[in-house]
Amino acid sequence: MVIGALVISLYIFVLAMFVGFEVITKVPPTLHTPLMSGANAISGITIVGALTVAVYGELTAATALGGLAVLFATINVVGGFLVTDRMLRMFGRRDR
Amino acid sequence: MTANEFLGQGAYYIYLISAVLFIFGLKQLSRVRTARRGNNLAAFAMLLAVIGTLLELKFAKGLDIDFRWILAGAIVGGVIGIVAALRVAMTSMPEMVALFNGSGGLASALVAAAVVWDQLILKDGLAPASAASNLGDGGITEAVSIVLSVLIGAVTLTGSVVAFLKLQGRLKKGAPIILPGRHVISLLLIVGAAASGIYFGFVGETADAYATGTIVLALVASILGVLLVIPIGGADMPVVVSLLNSYSGLAACAAGFVINNPLLIIAGSMVGAAGLILTNIMCVAMNRSLLNVLVGGFGVAEGASADHGEYEGVTSCDAEEAAMVLESARSVIVVPGYGLAVAQAQHVVRELADLLEARGTKVQYAIHPVAGRMPGHMNVLLAEANVPYDQLVEMDAINPEFRDTDVAIVLGANDVVNPAANNDPKSPIAGMPILDVEHARTVFVIKRSLSPGYAGIKNELFERDNTMMIFGDAKKVLNGLVNEFKELS
Numbered sequence: 001m002v003i004g005a006l007v008i009s010l011y012i013f014v015l016a017m018f019v020g021f022e023v024i025t026k027v028p029p030t031l032h033t034p035l036m037s038g039a040n041a042i043s044g045i046t047i048v049g050a051l052t053v054a055v056y057g058e059l060t061a062a063t064a065l066g067g068l069a070v071l072f073a074t075i076n077v078v079g080g081f082l083v084t085d086r087m088l089r090m091f092g093r094r095d096r
Numbered sequence: 097m098t099a100n101e102f103l104g105q106g107a108y109y110i111y112l113i114s115a116v117l118f119i120f121g122l123k124q125l126s127r128v129r130t131a132r133r134g135n136n137l138a139a140f141a142m143l144l145a146v147i148g149t150l151l152e153l154k155f156a157k158g159l160d161i162d163f164r165w166i167l168a169g170a171i172v173g174g175v176i177g178i179v180a181a182l183r184v185a186m187t188s189m190p191e192m193v194a195l196f197n198g199s200g201g202l203a204s205a206l207v208a209a210a211v212v213w214d215q216l217i218l219k220d221g222l223a224p225a226s227a228a229s230n231l232g233d234g235g236i237t238e239a240v241s242i243v244l245s246v247l248i249g250a251v252t253l254t255g256s257v258v259a260f261l262k263l264q265g266r267l268k269k270g271a272p273i274i275l276p277g278r279h280v281i282s283l284l285l286i287v288g289a290a291a292s293g294i295y296f297g298f299v300g301e302t303a304d305a306y307a308t309g310t311i312v313l314a315l316v317a318s319i320l321g322v323l324l325v326i327p328i329g330g331a332d333m334p335v336v337v338s339l340l341n342s343y344s345g346l347a348a349c350a351a352g353f354v355i356n357n358p359l360l361i362i363a364g365s366m367v368g369a370a371g372l373i374l375t376n377i378m379c380v381a382m383n384r385s386l387l388n389v390l391v392g393g394f395g396v397a398e399g400a401s402a403d404h405g406e407y408e409g410v411t412s413c414d415a416e417e418a419a420m421v422l423e424s425a426r427s428v429i430v431v432p433g434y435g436l437a438v439a440q441a442q443h444v445v446r447e448l449a450d451l452l453e454a455r456g457t458k459v460q461y462a463i464h465p466v467a468g469r470m471p472g473h474m475n476v477l478l479a480e481a482n483v484p485y486d487q488l489v490e491m492d493a494i495n496p497e498f499r500d501t502d503v504a505i506v507l508g509a510n511d512v513v514n515p516a517a518n519n520d521p522k523s524p525i526a527g528m529p530i531l532d533v534e535h536a537r538t539v540f541v542i543k544r545s546l547s548p549g550y551a552g553i554k555n556e557l558f559e560r561d562n563t564m565m566i567f568g569d570a571k572k573v574l575n576g577l578v579n580e581f582k583e584l585s
Contacts, residue, residue, distance in 0.1 A: 016363075032470065033473055035370070039370040049354070055165075066207075076200035
C-alpha cells in the first residue's frame, strides 16, 4: 500500500505540534510577550500560501484576493519580527 | 537533471532548512540570552521560505510568475508593517500584537478564498458537481481545508480586532459585553458555519453556489469571532490574544493543507502549539480553566461579593507624607500593574528606586504573572527603563517576603493584589493567586481613583489600616515623590 499525500501531511502536522509543545514548555515570564509576538510573526508563514495564489498577471477576483493575502501576510511578517526585535533589544541593554 | 529541475527540487530542500531554522529560532526565543538571535533566525527562515516558494512555483510547477501583484502587496504591506512596528509605544505592544495577529488570520482566509475563485469559480468547463469532486484528487481534503482556513482565519481576524479595541479601552472600556442568549447565538453561528461549509464543499454544484457558500461562511465566522471575544473582560485579554495567536497558526496550517505545502503545515502547527502552551500558562496563573475564561462574563457574575460597594475608612495621603515614610524604610517592594503602563511611569519609578537604593534601602519589584495586559508585559516595560533583571521577583518567590517589608508600593495594580481572592470564597476572583501586599507594614496604593479593576469588584485592600491611597496619575505622583525625596536628602 502506498501512503497517500494526505496521510503524510497529517503525520507532519501531528509531529510538528509535538515539536511546538516541546520547544516552548519552559519559558521565563519575562519572555512571554516577546515569544508570543515572535510566534505570531512566524504564523505569517501563510505568506507562502499568499505568494502561491498571487502569481498570475491578469486581474481577476482570484489574483485580487491573492494580492490582498500577500499584503496582509507581509504586515504580519514584517511588523511581527520588527516589533519583537524592538522588545528584545531592551533586554539586551541590561548586559551593558 | 536539468538546471530547472535542480532548482525546482532545491526548493523543497530550502523548505526543510527553513523549517529547521524556525524550530531553532523558537527555541532560542524562549531563552533571555539568545532571544534576539532566535528572532533574527526566524526572520531569516521566513526569507528562505519566500525564496523557496518562488523557486518552487517557477521551476517545480513551471509557472510564469508575474510579480506585479506580489510586489504591490509586499511593498504596501511592508511599509504598513514597518511604520506600525516602529511607531507603536512599548505600552501598546499587546494591541499591536493583536492587530498583526488578525492580519495573519485574514491572509490565511484570503489564500483559501483565492483558491476557491482560481480553481472553481473562474475555471471554464467545470462539470456541474460538488466543489470536492471538481477539485480532483484529494478534493475532499482540499474542500475541508478551505472551509477550516476561511473559518479559523475569519474568527482570528474579527476576534483580534475586538481584542485590540478592548485593550485600547474603546469598547465599553474593556468591560465584558453580555448578550442575552449568547450561548444559543454562538451555537447557531457554529451550526451556520458548518452548514455553509458543507454547502460550499459537498452540496452546491455551480459557481454561484461555491461563491455563496464561501462568502456566507466568511460572514458567519466573522460574526462568531466578535461574539466569542466580546463577553470576555479586559483582564482576560492576554489569554485571548494568546489563544488567537494559536488560531492564526492553525489557520496557516489549514492553508498549508489547501495548497499542499509542508512548510506551512509545520510552521503553522508549531505556532498553534506555542499559543496553546502560553494560553495554558496564563490560565494556570489565574487559577482558572480555559473553558471558564472563554465562557466569559468574568466580573459581572452574580454573587454576593461582586458588589461595586462604597468604600469606607479609606485613608489617603500626599507625596510629602509618603516620602517621609519611605525615607525610613529599609525594604521596599514595588508592585507594578497596568496603571504603570498607561502612565508611562517606568522611567520615573526607576529614578525613585535609584534614590532609595542610594540611601541603602533594598528595592525589589513583585511581578504577578498576569499583571498588565500580557504575560511579561511588566518585564518588558521595566527592562525599557533599565531596571536590573535580578530585582524583578516572581510571585511565589516574593510573597513570603512581604511580611518583612516596610513599604509596598502598588502602582496601578488592582485585582492582582485584592485579598478577596484569598479570603472570600464567593468573590469572582476567589482562588486566583495574588501578591500578598497586605502583609507589608505600610502599603501605598497609587491609583487615579477608587474605581474597580477589570474584574469589576471592590478591593478591600484599600480599606485596610495599613493602606494609604495616593490618588493621581502614577507618573505625576512618582515625580512628586522623587522631588520630595531630593529635598529631604
